Amino acid sequence: MQVVASAEERGRGSRLDEIAEALPSRASAISRLFLTHSTLEISRTEANALSALAERPRRITELALGEGVTQPAITLLVNRLENRGWLRRDADPADGRAVLVSLTDRGVEVLDRLRGEYRALVHEEMATLPDEDVEALARAVEVLEGLVERLMARTP
Numbered sequence: 001m002q003v004v005a006s007a008e009e010r011g012r013g014s015r016l017d018e019i020a021e022a023l024p025s026r027a028s029a030i031s032r033l034f035l036t037h038s039t040l041e042i043s044r045t046e047a048n049a050l051s052a053l054a055e056r057p058r059r060i061t062e063l064a065l066g067e068g069v070t071q072p073a074i075t076l077l078v079n080r081l082e083n084r085g086w087l088r089r090d091a092d093p094a095d096g097r098a099v100l101v102s103l104t105d106r107g108v109e110v111l112d113r114l115r116g117e118y119r120a121l122v123h124e125e126m127a128t129l130p131d132e133d134v135e136a137l138a139r140a141v142e143v144l145e146g147l148v149e150r151l152m153a154r155t156p
Contacts, residue, residue, distance in 0.1 A: 038117050040110065045069065045077060050086065050103065050111045057102035059092065086110055 031044050042050075045067055052058060052066055064074040078101055081087040086107035092098040103111065126134060 034118055034121060037121055038114060040114055040117070042110075042114065046081060047111075047114060049074070049077060049081065050107060050114070053087065053101060053103045054108070054111055057090070057100040059098055059100060063101065081107070 031047075035042065035044060035047065048067055049063055052063060058066075060074055060078060061071060063078070064071045067074060069077075078087060078089070082089065084106075085104060087101055088104050089099040089101055092100045126137070129137075
């Protein structure tokens with residue numbers, strides 16, 4: 001039995017395709033553009049690592065998986081941020097052979113500054129938006145959070 005999609009279903013599918021194609025590039029562009037306006041010299045991967053470590057200390061392998069880079073690449077990044085005084089390595093109490101990477105007080109300050117600059121830029125750029133657009137963006141953030149959670153649950 002052949003099922004023919006209704007015009008409404010085809011329209012929704014088409015919109016989902018548009019979103020699937022546009023969302024990654026728009027999210028990447030926002031992140032990239034923000035960092036070009038930051039007073040800090042920091043890459044997206046470095047900023048993402050700081051954000052991940054603000055949640056809790058992590059092993060190098062976990063950071064690499066989260067950023068989608070190799071373990072040697074994340075080790076170089078951790079070395080660089082450790083040299084800046086933003087990170088530290090401590091023995092993993094659950095496994096003495098492993099280390100946990102965590103933020104130093106200076107790393108927390110840097111991340112707070114970065115987030116503050118981002119909030120200021122967002123406020124500045126969105127100040128002229130109508131209230132309906134601000135509400136739509138707030139709702140989109142909620143929807144995206146749910147999408148991220150579902151996708152993370154599917155990750156092997």
